[in-house]
Amino acid sequence: xxxxxxxxxxxxxxxxxxxxxxxxxxxxxxxxxxxxxxxxxxxxxxxxxxxxxxxxxxxxxxxxxxxxxxxxxxxxxxxxxxxxxxxxxxxxxxxxxxxxxxxxxx
Amino acid sequence: xxxxxxxxxxxxxxxxxxxxxxxxxxxxxxxxxxxxxxxxxxxxxxxxxxxxxxxxxxxxxxxxxxxxxxxxxxxxxxxxxxxxxxxxxxxxxxxxxxxxxxxxxxxxxxxxxxxxxxxxxxxxxxxxxxxxxxxxxxxxxxxxxxxxxxxxxxxxxxxxxxxxxxxxxxxxxxxxxxxxxxxxxxxxxxxxxxxxxxxxxxxxxxxxxxxxxxxxxxxxxxxxxxxxxxxxxxxxxxxxxxxxxxxxxxxxxxxxxxxxxxxxxxxxxxxxxxxxxxxxxxxxxxxxxxxxxxxxxxxxxxxxxxxxxxxxxxxxxxxxxxxxxxxxxxxxxxxxxxxxxxxxxxxxxxxxxxxxxxxxxxxxxxxxxxxxxxxxxxxxxxxxxxxxxxxxxxxxxxxxxxxxxxxxxxxxxxxxxxxxxxxxxxxxxxxxxxxxxxxxxxxxxxxxxxxxxxxxxxxxxxxxxxxxxxxxxxxxxxxxxxxxxxxxxxxxxxxxxxxxxxxxxxxxxxxxxxxxxxxxxxxxxxxxxxxxxxxxxxxxxxxxxxxxxxxxxxxxxxxxxxx
Numbered sequence: 139x140x141x142x143x144x145x146x147x148x149x150x151x152x153x154x155x156x157x158x159x160x161x162x163x164x165x166x167x168x169x170x171x172x173x174x175x176x177x178x179x180x181x182x183x184x185x186x187x188x189x190x191x192x193x194x195x196x197x198x199x200x201x202x203x204x205x206x207x208x209x210x211x212x213x214x215x216x217x218x219x220x221x222x223x224x225x226x227x228x229x230x231x232x233x234x235x236x237x238x239x240x241x242x243x244x
Numbered sequence: 245x246x247x248x249x250x251x252x253x254x255x256x257x258x259x260x261x262x263x264x265x266x267x268x269x270x271x272x273x274x275x276x277x278x279x280x281x282x283x284x285x286x287x288x289x290x291x292x293x294x295x296x297x298x299x300x301x302x303x304x305x306x307x308x309x310x311x312x313x314x315x316x317x318x319x320x321x322x323x324x325x326x327x328x329x330x331x332x333x334x335x336x337x338x339x340x341x342x343x344x345x346x347x348x349x350x351x352x353x354x355x356x357x358x359x360x361x362x363x364x365x366x367x368x369x370x371x372x373x374x375x376x377x378x379x380x381x382x383x384x385x386x387x388x389x390x391x392x393x394x395x396x397x398x399x400x401x402x403x404x405x406x407x408x409x410x411x412x413x414x415x416x417x418x419x420x421x422x423x424x425x426x427x428x429x430x431x432x433x434x435x436x437x438x439x440x441x442x443x444x445x446x447x448x449x450x451x452x453x454x455x456x457x458x459x460x461x462x463x464x465x466x467x468x469x470x471x472x473x474x475x476x477x478x479x480x481x482x483x484x485x486x487x488x489x490x491x492x493x494x495x496x497x498x499x500x501x502x503x504x505x506x507x508x509x510x511x512x513x514x515x516x517x518x519x520x521x522x523x524x525x526x527x528x529x530x531x532x533x534x535x536x537x538x539x540x541x542x543x544x545x546x547x548x549x550x551x552x553x554x555x556x557x558x559x560x561x562x563x564x565x566x567x568x569x570x571x572x573x574x575x576x577x578x579x580x581x582x583x584x585x586x587x588x589x590x591x592x593x594x595x596x597x598x599x600x601x602x603x604x605x606x607x608x609x610x611x612x613x614x615x616x617x618x619x620x621x622x623x624x625x626x627x628x629x630x631x632x633x634x635x636x637x638x639x640x641x642x643x644x645x646x647x648x649x650x651x652x653x654x655x656x657x658x659x660x661x662x663x664x665x666x667x668x669x670x671x672x673x674x675x676x677x678x679x680x681x682x683x684x685x686x687x688x689x690x691x692x693x694x695x696x697x698x699x700x701x702x703x704x705x706x707x708x709x710x711x712x713x714x715x716x717x718x719x720x721x722x723x724x725x726x727x728x729x730x731x732x733x734x735x736x737x738x739x740x741x742x743x744x745x746x747x748x749x750x751x752x753x754x755x756x757x758x759x760x761x762x763x764x765x766x767x768x769x770x771x772x773x774x775x776x777x778x779x780x781x782x783x784x785x786x787x788x789x790x791x792x793x794x795x796x797x798x799x800x801x802x803x804x805x806x807x
Contacts, residue, residue, distance in 0.1 A: 159282065160352035161306035202284045206302055223734055224682075225673060229304050233674035235602055235684045239335055239350070240305055 150212045150219065151187040152179040153194055154229065155204030163229050163241070164204060166194050172204060175241065176230040181212055181219060255388055255625045255637075256319045257402050257547045259367045266410070267364045270371065274298050275357035282354065297377075299370025300356055303677050307351040310373040311363065315383040315401035315425075316344030316628040318368075320615040323626065325366045327611035333359050338611065340596060340604040342668060342719055343422070344382050344628040345373055349675050371409060376417045378408035378489075382424045384432045385593075385629040388548060389637040391585045394444035395452045397427035398548045399541060400481060407482055414489060418496030419504035421489070422461075424630075425454075434630055436460045436469040436750035437722055439506045440488060443748075447475045454481060458488055458518070459510030462716035466752045467507040470515050472522060478541065480526075483534035487525035491518065551623035551638055556588025558641075566645035573648050575697050576659035581644065590641050592622075594634040594651060595658040595666065599695035600688050603669040604632030613654050621647050630719075631668055631707075633661065663700040664708060664773070665691045668719050672712025672729060673736075679712035681729025681736040682762075686710055689766045694773075703773055706787045709744070722746040724787050725772060726753045727765065738765040742772065742799065743791050751788075756796060757804050771802045 153166040164172040165179035170193075173179060182190050187209045198204040211222035221227045232240015259267070274294070281291040295301075299310040311326065326346055330338050333355045334348040341347055351359070363369055372380050381404045383397035384390065404423060408414050414421070424438040435441030441457040453475045460469025476484045488506075495513065497503045503512075510518045567574040582591040594614060597603050606614070614634055618626040621643050622636035629635055639647055651657040660666045667690060670676065672683030687710050694700055709723030720726035726741035737759035744753030760768050773787075775798050780790045791799070 156302055156306070158288075159354045161302060161350075163305060199287060200284075202282060205288050224731075224736060225304070225679075228673060232305065233684075234682060235674050235688065 149184055150181040151184060151209040152176070152181055152212050152219075152221070153187070153191055153207065153209050154179075154226070155194075155198060155207040158198075158202050158205050165230075166190070170194070170197065176221070182209070255317065255398075255548055255551060255623065256322075257314070257398070257544070263367070264364075267367070267369050267371075270298070270369065271357065271360045271364050274360060278353060278357055293375070295353075295356075296374040297371075298356070298360065299373040300351070300353070301374065301677075303349065303671075303675055304673075305675065306349065307353055307356070308675070309348045309351045309356060309359065309370060310341070311346045311348075311368060311370050312373050312380045313345050313368075313628050314405055315381055315387070315398055316385055316630075317387070317398060318626060318628070319366075320618040320624045320626070322366045322368055323611050323615040323618070325362065325368065327608040327615070329359055329362055330608040330611070336609075337605055337607045339602075339671065340606065340628050340632050340634070342630050342632060342670070342717060343373075343380060344385075344630055345380060346628070347671075349671070372405075374420075376419050376421075378404070378411075378414050378417070378421045378423065381405060382422075382433055382438075382630060384426050384428055384430075385627040385633075385635045386432055386582065386591050386637060387427060387627070388550065389584050389586075389589075389591050390428045390430070390432075391583050392429040393427055393585065394429065394446060395427040395478070396545065396548055397425040397433070397444070399545050400427070400442070400454075400478075401425050402544050402547070403482070403536070403541070404485070413493060417489070417493060418498045419501070419506075421492070421506070423485075431746075431748045431750075432629075434719070434722065434746040434750075436748075437462055437466075437719070437746060438469065440485065441469045445475055451477065453477045456484060456488070458522075459507040460750070461505055461507040462719060462721045463505070464502055464714050465508065465511075466716070466721040467511060468750045468752060470510060472515070472519050479536045479538070480530065480534075482536050483529045484522075484526055486534060487522050487529055490525050490529075491521045495521070550586075551625075553586045553589060553638070554640075556586075556640065556642075558587035560588065560641035560644075562642045563644055570645070572652075572657075572659070572697075573645055575701065576648050576652075576657060577644065579659040579663060579697075579701065580661040584638065586638070588641055590639050590644060592636045592639045592644065592647060593629070593661040594636065594656050595660050596633050596656070597660055597666050597691060598655050598658050599665060600692040601655075602684050603667050603687050603691075606634075610654055610656060613650065614656070617647060617650055631661075631666060633666070659697050660691075660700055662705050662707070664694045664703050664706045665700055666707065667691055668707070668709040668723070670711050670713075670718035672710075672718075676712060676717075678715055679729070680714075680731040681712050681738070683710040683712040683718055683727075683729055686727060686729075686738065686762060686765055689762075690769055693766055693770060702783075703777065704783065704786060706773070706776075707746070708769065719746065720744070721752045722750065723753060724791075725769060727769075730759055732759070736762055738762065740765070740768060740772075740803075742796065743788060745788055754796065757800055760803075768803045772799050775799050775802050
């Protein structure tokens with residue numbers, strides 16, 4: 139099921155981290171791999187998010203892939219899943235005061 | 245290591261072999277720690293305190309590296325190195341902070357050892373910029389140049405650097421510990437909002453010493469520092485501070501992070517009991533071992549010997565001509581230039597607050613330019629202020645116009661030091677992992693609203709300070725107008741305080757009323773200014789004085805009348 143489809147089912151969560159080596163914001167994608175773009179992030183039902191998060195944390199520590207791993211709320215806006223909070227919207231895009239920096243600049 | 249010897253400058257402490265070896269060893273130590281983290285030998289839990297001890301935080305978008313600018317003073321060579329690092333390892337800019345340091349926002353962990361190595365080449369580091377230690381000591385940005393100077397704050401700040409860096413008792417304090425020193429009669433270092441604030445004073449015999457204020461601080465529980473001792477002799481400077489830190493180490497709370505700062509200890513013990521404890525400890529410590537040897541002081545003082553000032557007339561014809569010919573320069577001169585102790589020289593503040601700009605940010609090109617200008621006009625040294633500006637402290641009056649033209653061409657010529665456009669703002673939610681709301685966009689909107697330099701002059705001295713969370717890195721509590729960003733169910737709101745004061749008459753501002761939205765906030769600030777202008781007795785009455793005289797009511801009425 140695509141991220142877009144799943145977000146329609148109700149309150150969803152995505153899982154994020156900063157990559158250990160360079161601090162880049164990453165999201166847990168399909169198949170348990172870390173992706174740089176929120177558009178490629180896997181979305182999880184609230185009930186399953188805790189389990190996936192615990193597994194992702196353990197794996198990241200084993201593989202030294204990510205730090206500061208947590209789940210955040212995702213809502214749908216105009217049919218597109220977006221982070222529910224300003225904080226996570228800024229993390230997925232970059233500073234609102236420097237549109238030339240961060241993921242939004244890519 | 246390719247050592248570039250930045251110390252061959254007037255006014256800059258130059259490392260000796262011990263300093264250099266110590267910093268180099270710390271770089272190598274951290275290099276190995278990073279390698280062990282990347283290989284998995286260290287867990288994040290083990291590594292985090294280590295990286296913090298080296299100034300490396302994890303923020304929203306990447307790692308943030310905070311570089312120490314000891315007491316806010318550096319050489320042109322050091323600033324050029326900061327610019328080079330910003331280009332090579334970051335995104336072409338840096339952010340000057342309210343602790344007179346510099347932060348890079350886009351750092352990679354794997355690059356950090358190389359960055360620290362490059363910093364060490366110019367006697368710089370990121371030590372004591374994080375963690376529960378004595379942080380980088382701050383001082384008056386006009387040090388060594390101000391007319392009202394009693395003692396040279398750099399000398400004592402440097403003594404503290406040497407004394408605290410490896411001190412085993414101060415490495416694991418209950419919480420971070422911030423010290424500010426003002427060596428002048430004025431307070432340009434906001435000393436009474438620090439854990440320990442020192443104000444140089446002369447006693448009845450005319451001897452220079454320090455007044456000790458303890459337990460100041462902002463954050464969740466703001467307190468103004470309390471006077472613990474009116475006068476401490478210079479030779480007892482270290483002993484008295486050690487006594488304070490020992491009392492803090494013994495009684496400070498380690499069980500609750502929100503109650504761990506010394507301000508809470510002073511508050512809970514009470515000033516009398518706290519002072520008694522300190523005085524008893526001081527009596528035990530006082531003696532040859534803790535006496536600050538005048539020879540040591542003199543040795544450090546030599547590093548900060550006055551630069552070779554020329555004997556000049558105080559009046560500059562060239563300056564007067566430029567002033568008459570160029571009104572924009574004349575305005576900058578009035579606002580950003582202060583009197584110097586040496587005839588024919590002046591102190592120039594370089595505003596990092598262009599209208600609509602990001603407070604404290606400087607591009608690497610701007611840093612290079614300021615380094616060039618520091619070499620050309622100010623004996624190769626410059627200062628960072630706690631208001632997030634830069635200072636060239638020793639500029640010939642004859643050269644001020646040339647200096648300003650070069651600054652203005654590079655977007656650094658704003659004439660707003662101390663005025664409403666000179667806003668302090670923390671990085672806020674645009675960068676900071678702790679923030680609840682953005683601070684920078686509001687600063688930009690306010691400075692754009694008040695962009696007109698004549699309007700700013702008309703309003704006069706009025707400091708706006710904005711924090712994106714209750715940790716108060718933007719010093720909002722002591723803003724004449726303070727703004728605190730809060731999150732209300734996912735929406736940013738801004739709580740306005742008025743009447744704060746970071747100077748000798750330090751005061752914590754009062755909340756004016758319910759928090760407002762970002763758009764409303766800019767209008768609310770303008771309304772406050774309008775009420776002030778309508779009520780002040782003349783151009784000489786400052787905002788804070790009008791506020792004291794008329795009270796909050798007219799301001800509240802204007803802002804919240806429609807509610």
